[in-house]
Amino acid sequence: MFKKSPIAALAAASLLLIAGGCSATNAGKSEAAKPAAVAAAPVVAAPVAAPAAAAKVDYTKMSAKDLAEYLIFEAEGYDLKQATQEGTNGRARLVQDEIQKACSLMKGQELDDKSREKVMALATASIKYPEGGIKLGDWKKGRELAWSGYGYRTAHNPDDHEKGTPGGNCYNCHQIATDRTGGDIGPSLTGYGKNRGAGEDMLKYTYDVIYNPHAYFACTNMPRMGASGVLSQKQIADVMAYLFDPESPVNK
Amino acid sequence: MSFRKSLLALPAALAVAGVAYASSGMLPEDALDLQIKKTNSSSYLIQSPQNLMMMPDNPAWLVAEAGEVLFKQARGPKNASLEQCDFGKGPGVLEGAHAELPRYFADTGKVMDLDTRLVYCMKTLQGFTNDDPAIKQKHGSKSDMMKLQTYIGSKSSGMPWNPPMNHPLEKAMRDAGEVMFYRRSATMDFSCATCHTQTGKRIRASVLPSVYDPADWTKAISWPSHRTSHEEVRSSQHRVLECLWQMRYPNIKNGSDASIAMISFWTDAGRGEPVIVPDLKR
Numbered sequence: 422m423f424k425k426s427p428i429a430a431l432a433a434a435s436l437l438l439i440a441g442g443c444s445a446t447n448a449g450k451s452e453a454a455k456p457a458a459v460a461a462a463p464v465v466a467a468p469v470a471a472p473a474a475a476a477k478v479d480y481t482k483m484s485a486k487d488l489a490e491y492l493i494f495e496a497e498g499y500d501l502k503q504a505t506q507e508g509t510n511g512r513a514r515l516v517q518d519e520i521q522k523a524c525s526l527m528k529g530q531e532l533d534d535k536s537r538e539k540v541m542a543l544a545t546a547s548i549k550y551p552e553g554g555i556k557l558g559d560w561k562k563g564r565e566l567a568w569s570g571y572g573y574r575t576a577h578n579p580d581d582h583e584k585g586t587p588g589g590n591c592y593n594c595h596q597i598a599t600d601r602t603g604g605d606i607g608p609s610l611t612g613y614g615k616n617r618g619a620g621e622d623m624l625k626y627t628y629d630v631i632y633n634p635h636a637y638f639a640c641t642n643m644p645r646m647g648a649s650g651v652l653s654q655k656q657i658a659d660v661m662a663y664l665f666d667p668e669s670p671v672n673k
Numbered sequence: 674m675s676f677r678k679s680l681l682a683l684p685a686a687l688a689v690a691g692v693a694y695a696s697s698g699m700l701p702e703d704a705l706d707l708q709i710k711k712t713n714s715s716s717y718l719i720q721s722p723q724n725l726m727m728m729p730d731n732p733a734w735l736v737a738e739a740g741e742v743l744f745k746q747a748r749g750p751k752n753a754s755l756e757q758c759d760f761g762k763g764p765g766v767l768e769g770a771h772a773e774l775p776r777y778f779a780d781t782g783k784v785m786d787l788d789t790r791l792v793y794c795m796k797t798l799q800g801f802t803n804d805d806p807a808i809k810q811k812h813g814s815k816s817d818m819m820k821l822q823t824y825i826g827s828k829s830s831g832m833p834w835n836p837p838m839n840h841p842l843e844k845a846m847r848d849a850g851e852v853m854f855y856r857r858s859a860t861m862d863f864s865c866a867t868c869h870t871q872t873g874k875r876i877r878a879s880v881l882p883s884v885y886d887p888a889d890w891t892k893a894i895s896w897p898s899h900r901t902s903h904e905e906v907r908s909s910q911h912r913v914l915e916c917l918w919q920m921r922y923p924n925i926k927n928g929s930d931a932s933i934a935m936i937s938f939w940t941d942a943g944r945g946e947p948v949i950v951p952d953l954k955r
Contacts, residue, residue, distance in 0.1 A: 480845045480849075481845045485845070485848035485849050485851065485852045488846075488848070488849035488852075489849040489853045492849055492853070492930050493931055496929065496930050498925060499922065499925050499926065500924040507860075514858065514859040515858050516858070517856070520862070521862055525855050525857045525864060526855065528885075573861075574918050574919065575922070575923050576922060576925070592877060594876070602877055602878045604874070604877050605875050606868070606874050644860070644861040644863070649862075651860060651861075
């Protein structure tokens with residue numbers, strides 16, 4: 422009964438840590454003694470430590486996927502408690518939703534039809550439209566949003582949303598207007614509105630793609646700027662104005 | 674620059690003549706030059722002519738020289754040097770050691786990278802603890818960690834990446850790292866693969882390396898490197914940290930098994946291509 426209590430488990434774990442530290446020190450002194458010291462340490466520390474030692478996972482007995490999940494969530498790989506700008510924590514950032522799971526395709530893996538349909542359906546269902554329909558906002562604001570890569574970064578240098586507005590990161594991957602250098606992971610959007618017109622269908626399509634591009638392109642590299650909450654409906658309208666407004670440098 | 678000259682064990686001409694990457698090393702600029710020829714001047718490798726020109730005067734050499742002094746100095750509570758540290762090829766053997774990391778170490782029962790192995794030796798041989806600045810300060814050219822890593826890393830320059838996969842744990846870590854490489858999550862749905870599986874693509878003006886182009890990839894994984902935009906020498910661990918920051922992931926723990934799994938995968942992807950350390954990067 423004593424062995425099963427959480428406090429005992431905690432004590433066992435800390436004993437293990439201490440023992441581990443000692444064995445590491447010993448190991449440095451004598452090559453031959455190293456594996457033995459590691460194996461023997463928990464027993465020497467306390468019999469209580471034995472179950473904990475037995476529970477210690479053997480990485481080689483796990484599938485690559487299980488081990489990856491273990492390293493991310495159980496092996497103190499990440500700061501799972503780190504606060505995020507959206508008020509959640511590091512763990513929430515790392516837990517995959519259904520689209521992320523379906524789209525984590527490894528080399529040589531292809532999305533099967535059933536998964537594609539599911540991803541597209543989930544994406545379509547996620548899209549929320551502004552009351553009063555899709556309208557263009559302020560292209561000048563949209564220009565800055567398209568340029569900015571600020572926001573939602575955490576790790577060692579968290580972005581402070583009080584000090585800076587999160588941007589759309591569009592230029593990271595797209596060439597848009599020609600006055601600034603964009604990336605080319607995504608297609609060029611130069612002359613977007615001029616080339617496509619600003620009909621109702623085109624506006625809806627563009628809104629959808631910014632909000633959740635998986636609705637059209639299952640497992641695209643592009644982030645879900647609306648569905649993830651990075652851009653508000655109003656901000657999407659601004660970015661769309663940047664793409665469609667005849668006065669925007671994109672269409673000059 | 675006597676330090677650099679000592680690395681010139683083999684004339685580059687020999688390697689150009691078709692000899693496999695010299696086991697006794699090559700200056701990083703010569704190793705890089707071979708890659709540029711081999712890839713027919715890939716856009717990733719030649720994207721910064723300034724950096725290519727600066728390679729022989731890489732500020733990282735000063736950091737490596739400081740590292741050599743530190744390495745040989747008796748330091749820490751145990752007043753010992755690091756000359757008996759075993760980086761996998763025997764106590765004190767640095768030539769080619771970095772090219773074969775991460776690897777399994779029987780004395781710890783773990784797969785360790787350059788960073789974690791160095792910390793282990795500083796603790797066991799020299800008696801430093803996690804709270805000592807020598808270990809605690811992981812980043813920046815002025816840190817002991819970066820001085821030592823740059824020195825040790827430079828001793829593998831020109832040698833082919835060859836992380837062992839004989840121990841089941843080495844394979845397990847590499848394979849888990851591969852899964853993590855493709856695993857999408859966080860605010861932007863990014864994985865490593867988002868940016869590193871296509872040839873010649875750019876984020877803004879920066880050409881990205883692809884994990885499928887080993888001849889390019891070796892430069893991407895060649896750390897320590899001096900980063901001109903940071904004006905600091907950076908490590909593999911720092912590269913992991915910074916990519917994940919851009920990807921909107923939470924902070925990864927330096928030296929964690931998660932970080933080592935990723936480094937194991939990416940090093941394996943560069944297998945056979947020459948180490949270019951110290952490198953110069955944007």
